[in-house]
Amino acid sequence: KQEVTQIPAALSVPEGENLVLNCSFTDSAIYNLQWFRQDPGKGLTSLLLIQSSQREQTSGRLNASLDKSSGRSTLYIAASQPGDSATYLCALHRNFNKFYFGSGTKLNVKP
Amino acid sequence: NAGVMQNPRHLVRRRGQEARLRCSPMKGHSHVYWYRQLPEEGLKFMVYLQKENIIDESGMPKERFSAEFPKEGPSILRIQQVVRGDSAAYFCASSVGLAGSSYNEQFFGPGTRLTVL
Numbered sequence: 001k002q003e004v005t006q007i008p009a010a011l012s013v014p015e016g017e018n019l020v021l022n023c024s025f026t027d028s029a030i031y032n033l034q035w036f037r038q039d040p041g042k043g044l045t046s047l048l049l050i051q052s053s054q055r056e057q058t059s060g061r062l063n064a065s066l067d068k069s070s071g072r073s074t075l076y077i078a079a080s081q082p083g084d085s086a087t088y089l090c091a092l093h094r095n096f097n098k099f100y101f102g103s104g105t106k107l108n109v110k111p
Numbered sequence: 112n113a114g115v116m117q118n119p120r121h122l123v124r125r126r127g128q129e130a131r132l133r134c135s136p137m138k139g140h141s142h143v144y145w146y147r148q149l150p151e152e153g154l155k156f157m158v159y160l161q162k163e164n165i166i167d168e169s170g171m172p173k174e175r176f177s178a179e180f181p182k183e184g185p186s187i188l189r190i191q192q193v194v195r196g197d198s199a200a201y202f203c204a205s206s207v208g209l210a211g212s213s214y215n216e217q218f219f220g221p222g223t224r225l226t227v228l
Binding site: 004006034036041042043044045046049089091098099100101102103104 | 144146152153156167169170202216217218219220221222224
């Protein structure tokens, strides 16, 4: 059974800091890994998708890495802004049809 | 191109009533997935459907829950005789085909927040 763990559960940083969110998983047989952002009371917004053959993906101030051998992914956010405040979810695609989600890291960026 | 639509956005039911949650996938998407998110937890897979077929319902509770995706119209998640523990956010996602490749990403709707009194 795939277990997905996200650490820390909550993080509060001052504006402008670079930060790293962590995601670890127990089963390395994955198709891809995806990072989402969830705003309070809202749905999920896809941020980055890393296929199992890739090691990282970048979009703007975001960089996500994948190390299957160690069962880890990180989401790096550069020069954080108050608008980055949200819950960040890591999700693994192991089978064709389902995601395995972590419980998220709740980020607060203080102005 | 409208995204995944879910309605209602908020639903309040009393214990013992039925809840019907609707999901309209993105245009051109024929695969629908339902997830449940309990407070302060991540999303948990419930069921995967294609038009008129249930492909994987391994995450569905054995009783009171059912899902369908008819040939015409939205996908429906139905919860009979709701209990307080059913209170959660229910998210629907859709994809073009089989998820798991860069061309078949799952796109999520805004969710339906069910409150059982």
